[in-house]
Amino acid sequence: MINLSLNKKVIIFGFIFTFFSSFGQSFFLGLFNAPIRNELDITHGQFGSIYASATICSSLLLIWVGKKIDDYKILNYSFFVVTLLFISSLFFSFINSVYFLAIGIFLMRLSGQGLMSHASTTTISRFFERSRGKALSTIWFGLSTAEFILPVLITYFFLIYSWRTVWQGIAILIILFLPFVILNTIKSINLDSREADPNPKNKKLKIKSWRRRDVLKDFRFYIVSLNMLAMPWMATGVFVYQSFISDSKMWAVYTIPKAFMVYSITSIATLFVSGFLVDKFTGRKLILYMNLPLLFAMLTLYYFNHEIYAYVFLGLIGVSNGLANILGSSTWAEIYGVKYIGSIKALTTAFMVFSTAFGTAVFGLLIDQGFTIENIAFVGAAYIVISLALLIIFRKTIEPIRLSN
Numbered sequence: 001m002i003n004l005s006l007n008k009k010v011i012i013f014g015f016i017f018t019f020f021s022s023f024g025q026s027f028f029l030g031l032f033n034a035p036i037r038n039e040l041d042i043t044h045g046q047f048g049s050i051y052a053s054a055t056i057c058s059s060l061l062l063i064w065v066g067k068k069i070d071d072y073k074i075l076n077y078s079f080f081v082v083t084l085l086f087i088s089s090l091f092f093s094f095i096n097s098v099y100f101l102a103i104g105i106f107l108m109r110l111s112g113q114g115l116m117s118h119a120s121t122t123t124i125s126r127f128f129e130r131s132r133g134k135a136l137s138t139i140w141f142g143l144s145t146a147e148f149i150l151p152v153l154i155t156y157f158f159l160i161y162s163w164r165t166v167w168q169g170i171a172i173l174i175i176l177f178l179p180f181v182i183l184n185t186i187k188s189i190n191l192d193s194r195e196a197d198p199n200p201k202n203k204k205l206k207i208k209s210w211r212r213r214d215v216l217k218d219f220r221f222y223i224v225s226l227n228m229l230a231m232p233w234m235a236t237g238v239f240v241y242q243s244f245i246s247d248s249k250m251w252a253v254y255t256i257p258k259a260f261m262v263y264s265i266t267s268i269a270t271l272f273v274s275g276f277l278v279d280k281f282t283g284r285k286l287i288l289y290m291n292l293p294l295l296f297a298m299l300t301l302y303y304f305n306h307e308i309y310a311y312v313f314l315g316l317i318g319v320s321n322g323l324a325n326i327l328g329s330s331t332w333a334e335i336y337g338v339k340y341i342g343s344i345k346a347l348t349t350a351f352m353v354f355s356t357a358f359g360t361a362v363f364g365l366l367i368d369q370g371f372t373i374e375n376i377a378f379v380g381a382a383y384i385v386i387s388l389a390l391l392i393i394f395r396k397t398i399e400p401i402r403l404s405n
Contacts, residue, residue, distance in 0.1 A: 006188070006189075007128075009184070009185040009186065010123065010124065010127050010128075010135075010185065010186060010189065011124075011135060011138050011139060012181070012185050013078075013120070013123065013181065013182070013185035013186045014120040014121070014123060014124045014135070014138070014139030014142070015138065015139045015141060015142040016142060016178070016181050017078070017116050017117070017119055017120035017139075017142070017178075017181075018116070018117060018120045018121075018139050018140060018141075018142030018143045019142035019143065019145060019146045020085065020112070020116055020142075020174065020178065021112050021113060021116035021117040021120070021142075021143060022112070022143055022146035022147065022150060023085070023089060023108065023112045023170055023174075024085075024088075024108040024109050024110075024111060024112015024113035024114065024116065025112065025113050025143070025146075025239075026113075026235070026236040026239040026240050026356055026360070027147055027150075027151065027235075027239040027260070028146070028150055028151075028154070029051075029105065029108065029239075029240070030239040030240040030241070030242055031150075031151060031154050031155070031257075032163050033047060033240060033241075033242075033243060034243055035158070035163045036095065036101065036163070040097070040098060040101065042098060043368065044241065044244060044364055044367050044368065045364040045365055045367060045368035046098075046364075047240075047364065048240065048241075048360045048361055048363060048364020048365065048367075049361060049364060049365075050098060050101055050102050050105065051105055051240060051357070051360045051361075051364075052357040052358070052360045052361035052364070053102065053357070054102045054103070054104075054105035054106035054109060054357075055105065055106075055109045055353055055354070055356055055357030055360065056354055056357045057106050058106050058107075058109040058110035058114055058353055059109075059114070059350040059351070059352075059353035059354040059357065060350065061110060062110060062114045062115070062118070062346060062349060062350040062353060063346055063347055063350045064346075065110075065114075065115065065346075066114070066115065066118050066122075066342070066343070066345065066346025066347075066349060066350065067212070067342060067343040067346045068342075069118065069119065069122050069342040069345075069346070070340060070341075070342035070343050073189070074119070074123055074186050074189050075182065075186055075187055075189065077119060078119055078182045078186065079179065079182060081111065081115040081116060081119050082174065082175075082178040082179060082182065084107070084110070084111040084115065085111040085112060085115075085116060085174055085178075086171055086174045086175045087107070087111075088104070088107035088108050088110070088111045088112070089108070089167055089170045089171040089174060090167070090168065090171040091103070091104055091107055092104040092107070092108060092167045093164040093165070093166075093167035093168045093171070094164070109353060109356075113353060113356070114349060114350075114353050117143075117349065118345060118346060118349045120139055120142075121136065121139070121328075121329040121345065122341060122342050122345045122346075123186070123189070124136055124139055124329070125329050125330070125332075125333045125338060125341050125345065126333075126338050126341055126342070127189070129338070130279075131279060132278070132279070132330055132333065133274070133275045133276065133277070133278030133279035133280075133283070133326060133330055134275040134276060134278075134279055135275075136275060136278070136325070136326045136329050136330055137271040137272060137274055137275025137276075137278075137325075137326050138271075138275065140271050140322070140325040140326065141268060141271055143325065144264050144267045144268040144271060144321075144322070145264070145268075147260060147263060147264045147267065148260070148261055148264030148265070148268075151257040151260040152257055152258070152260070152261070154166065155254070155257050206402065206403040207337050207400040207401060207402055207403060208336075208337060208400065208401040208402075208403055209336065209337030209338070209339035209340055210335075210336040210337060210340065210344070211340050211343075212340060212343040212344055212346075212347055215336055215344055215347070216347075219394075220335070220394065220397055220398055223390050223391055223394050223398075224284075224287065224331065224335075224391070224398065225348070225351055226387040226390060226391075227287055227290065227291060227387045227388065227391050228287075228324065228327070228328055228331075228348070228351075228352070229351060229352065229355040230291050230294060230380075230383060230384050230387060231290075231291065231294055231317075231320050231321060231324040232324075232352045232353075232355045232356050232359065233355040233356060233358050233359030233362070234294060234298070234317075234359060234380045234383075235317055235321065235359075236355075236356035236359040236360055237359040237360060237362065237363035237376070237380075238314075238317065240359075240360050240363065240364075241363050241364070241367065242256045244363075244367055244373065245301075245373055248372065248373040249305050249307075249310070249373070250305070251307050251310055252307065255307055255310045256310055256314070259310040259311045259313070259314040259315075260314060262311045262314055262315040262318065263314035263315060263317055263318035263321070264318065265315075265318070266315045266316070266318030266319050266322065267318035267319070267321045267322040267325075268322070269322070270318065270319045270321075270322025270323055271322040271325065271326065273322075274286070274322055274323050274326045274327075275326060278326055278327070278330050282330075282334055283326065283327045283330035283331035283334055284331050284334050284335060284398045284399070286323065286327055287327050287331060287391065287398075288388070288391060288392065288395065289323070290320060290323040290324055290327055291320055291324075291384050291387070291388060292320075292388075293316040293317070293319035293320040293323075294316065294317060294320035294380075294384060295381055295384045295385070295388075296316050297312075297313050297314075297316035297317045297320070298377045298378075298380040298381040298384070299377070299381055300312050300313045300316065301313050301373060301374070301377040302374050302377040302378055302381065328348070328352070329345070332344055332345065332348055334400060335398065335399070335400050336400070337400070362376075362379075363376060366379075
């Protein structure tokens with residue numbers, strides 16, 4: 001990595017950190033749902049409530065811990081995050097009660113889904129400006145790669161190892177590999193580092209940089225957030241309760257893990273295209289289209305039962321995921337500037353994590369109340385229609401405040 005440009009080193013850092021954030025993502029933790037429930041003798045609803053409560057707690061702490069990325073050199077911040085991820089993964093392997101389960105999920109959601117992705121996307125959003133869209137699309141390939149490889153790989157490992165041994169292996173990988181990555185990519189990065197501009201004479205558009213407290217008073221933040229949060233809460237419900245969906249639709253046990261490959265392919269393809277589209281049209285204009293594939297996915301789940309539609313369903317979710325990953329970072333930087341983007345991203349990431357808790361709780365409670373997967377899909381579709389209608393009404397206000405040179 002020594003001979004690479006700084007731009008490429010930052011991209012590599014973002015890609016790898018995004019890949020390793022998968023260990024705290026719902027699609028990954030959902031793979032351990034059945035063995036943990038069986039061992040602890042708890043229901044879907046109980047698991048969902050524990051998952052949701054732990055996730056909510058992690059999102060609240062993330063608001064404070066995530067803000068610190070604006071105050072410390074990214075090198076030091078990244079070492080802290082990696083250490084926490086290692087401890088969390090090791091702790092997860094020793095879960096033997098519902099109390100330890102709650103702590104384990106809290107730690108994984110905070111360190112994995114929360115801080116690993118936060119460190120990655122905030123660094124990229126701050127460092128890149130001219131090519132922010134393409135940079136974000138590249139690093140999110142890390143998560144898409146994980147989503148493509150890990151479900152089938154972990155399912156295979158379950159045939160050989162216990163789920164506890166798998167987590168111990170993950171912890172060893174984290175502590176041996178990630179410090180090497182940090183030292184060879186972002187050692188020289190500071191808060192004022194920016195990508196090299198091939199034409200330094202270009203005039204850059206100056207926009208107002210918002211502090212987090214001012215963002216919270218801006219109604220546009222909530223309109224955009226309603227749309228940004230659709231993907232995480234619905235996808236989390238699908239990932240965590242994939243076994244329930246398979247049972248309800250009478251799909252084979254390996255159908256959804258195999259369909260995750262289609263999800264990853266469509267997500268990666270969308271990432272590739274959306275990065276260029278964001279740099280050309282801006283993220284704030286593209287959010288109108290972000291949740292349309294997710295809407296069609298919910299309708300697919302509602303209307304169709306054949307096993308082939310598992311691939312259609314997850315493929316459509318993958319398209320929305322590819323768009324959401326890029327737009328969830330670029331849009332906030334476009335509207336509110338990058339000076340305080342760390343604290344703003346900590347807030348939006350916390351909202352995202354909170355929404356995944358909401359999704360888990362809603363799915364679990366509805367399942368325990370006897371709702372069918374078709375009923376739940378209808379609820380998801382209704383949410384998308386309402387949030388999209390609000391965005392269409394206020395779309396002309398979603399612009400940055402420009403400053404005179």
